[in-house]
Amino acid sequence: MWQTLPELGTGIIYAVLVAAAYTFAVAIAAGRGRPRLLDAARFGGYATCALIGLGTVLLAYAFITHDFRIRYVARYSDRSMPTAYLFASLWGGQDGSLLWWAALLAGYTSACLRWMKGRYRQLQPYVIATLMSIVAFFAVLMLFAANPFSTSMAGASLDGEGLNPLLQNYWMAIHPPALYLGFVGCAVPFSFAIAALVTGRLDNDWVIAVRKWMLFAWLFLSIGNALGMIWAYEELGWGGYWAWDPVENAACLPWFTASAYVHSTMIQERRNMLKVWNVVLICVTFLLTIFGTFLTRSGLIASVHSFAQSNIGIFFVYYMGFVIAVAAGLIAWRWRELRSEGRIEAVASREAAFVLNNWVLVGIMTFVTVATLWPKISEWLYKESVTVGPPFFNRWIAPAGVLLFLLMGVAPLFGWRKTSEASLKRAFAWPLGAAAVMLVLHLALGSRLGYPAWVHTDQFYPGVVGAILQKLGSILPMVVIALAAFNTAVIVQEFARGVAARQRSSDKAGDRESWYASLIRLVDKSRRRYGGYIVHFGIVLMFIGFTGKAWSIDKEATMAPGDQVALGDYTLTYKGSRMEVDVNKRMVFADVEVTRGGHSLGVMSPAKFIYKRSAEMPTTEVAMHRSFRDDLYLVVGMVSPESKKASFQLHVNPLVSWIWLGVVVLIFGSTVSLWPEMALREMGAWGYVRTAAAGLSAIAFAVWLGMSPSTAYASAREGRPPPTHRAPPSWGDLPLGGAGAALFGGMGLAAVAIRRRRAER
């Protein structure tokens, strides 16, 4: 019916390039003394964004109508795929993911244009020009290296190849968009930084302007990485959630620098210090998002989940070189204006703690970058191929992470500029007491509860360094648990002090507040500060979860039906295997009865799925029994059809659920920080950005809660028939309650906004 769709799609990308170039030129002219042209640039920006949206919708249409003339559609979809996964295919492969990136950038650009209306008029032209230059880069990339609308030389096939079964998982469907939202979001702060450097408007205005944008990007970087962890944990079946794979590393690198910026920006706002540092952090964060994309797309480093090797890597290399040259040149040009006006007055001050925290975060980022690239560096320098695996990262990153954890707790105890000895003693008393009590309890009861304070670790390297790392590895779990108590006490103390101050204030006014009214008003008045503390609490929970790895139990066993094996507190009895078939695949289940302390927990059924389209790559379907104490994680390797013998990988992963809980708390805390601070009437377009940000976070939160699979396969109790099988999580599992709540929440927000807008008029 639609004979020219591929040509139209390609034409639209050309149009995007032309519109972006036009807008860039007009914006630069507006910045060079013709402010009236700003409106033309703004409209040009909107037009470019609409064209990108049009291209994305056309590709979605091609997927929905199975237009297999388009190579990308034929490669990443087939006729049997459900509609939701057809949409997910938009970002399932390389070419489409570039268009998806551009689409998200268009969304950010439109929001930014709307928000900037009538403000930052001096910065606006260069913000628009920078955003358009990024759009133009992606348009060039698509046109000359990875066109999602290019057609197959052989003509249209009858059916497509289908999306990789591993990617047909709802976590994977929402993980890339969330991560991309984080990655692409860093483009807006970068554009403001470039605009500030070009115009010389290096006052705090631009820093305040990008505050929420960066926090929004940081939130989605966190959510994206967490979703990736969940996907790896549930779908890949190797027993863990983070393997320090190059692509995983690439995804978390900008998170480190964005976290550093979120803290160091406070120093600039308050003390007019660290101007160069902040500009550099923003530029590096943006650069790392491009670097991460380059690492994923270029095939430079072997990774389990990089896209197919292609020739687009060189485009990224040139672009990164261009970005570095422009940013470094501008910083050098503005060096005098960027010099610090303040200085750190005392070591015992919050700014000193923040600077230290920044060093550690940037240090970890540098370490991970170098270690990730080390196989290539070693190949270039020493002609030697080496592999840098998870044990190496875990040995070195763990102590640095614990140092960061300590700084996270200590920094809020200091005041800005200077903290007296008496204040410090008062501030540290309770948290240190809590840490000491936790340490004693851990030493006394840890072994009995299955979490010994002292764990045995192997020496990874010979020599003194190896011995030190080994000793550190042995005591780290104990240190982290004590620091978790310390951090929690700090957060509680900060809230308590704030509440006490409010109550004193209300007492004086003769209108005493209840403590919970004080608490709510305190958070309401200082969302950024107390939202940040809630985020810190989420990180505490996540650290506890990470530490659980120290007490994990891993075992491999080959069992015949009726065999039993003990795994920690669990006793597993292999009952036998069975096969089921549907239109797409054969499913081989191995039923294992699980008891704990004599109580039956039901039958767990790890499985192998053999898809017809990729029979040579059977997928692993993990069976899990989750609890806050630990996860029992069963993977079946092979099942003999004759003898019914099966080989298993069995894991007990303590405290993993604390990580997911921590992520939920982190999202909540970020949402509190992002929530609009002013009345809707006052905040104008800013409010829509923040409301959208908060709304999206709330929706992510609702979806997260609703979709969290709680019982996996362990649902049958004694006396009930064992479950036949449970299909891998799919879009059908999306609980209507969660989706409905999110929908109604969004409608409510929209209704409030519209009513306020009317009232304003």
Next chain:
Amino acid sequence: MPVRVNDLLLRARPFTPLLLAAAVIGAALTRGLGLSLLVLAGGMLLYAIGSLWASVQSLGDDAALSLDEALALAAPSAEEEKKRSVLRALKDLEYERNVGKIGDADYLELSTRYREEARRLLRELNDAELPARARVEKLLARRLGGAAPPPPRRAPPESEAQGDDTELDSDTETAGDTELDSDTETAGDTESERAPEASGKPTCTECDTENDPDARFCKKCGEALG
């Protein structure tokens, strides 16, 4: 006639996203997802063309900037920036003293230093505005046809700077964000908890407001202090 069409289009503009959404949903419900995507694509194409048209039309717009637009182009001076930073520092100090993160001696030392700095900056800013104010007064006088009002007073020396405290307080209230507002609120309370005699802070006999130790006039009602 064309003017009316334009007016109509302008009036309909806010509703176009709603109309498009309705068309997309309608197409999805009646003819399937494929057609609804085409309708959405059509809407986006029209929006892109409209925006480009508006952009090209704006290219020839040489109208003068409005006052708001011109003001938005102005950058704050270095002193203005420093003033904001110092006022923010004072707010932080108040908050930290309130929640017990800084001792009284350190608070007094830092607070005095920042207040002096703020006063100096306010005076500099005030002096920098004098020529402009004089010009405004002259223009006003000419416009009103009356005698020129007396020229604006130079900022008094530090010891007489009664107005500075008031300005400092009003700036402190407006400069910050909500977070700072809460800080100010709680900080002020703690400050006033302390006995005025002990802290050496004069209290206004007229309105009972506690003022800063170096104030000569009340920051609330302007009454001369002691």
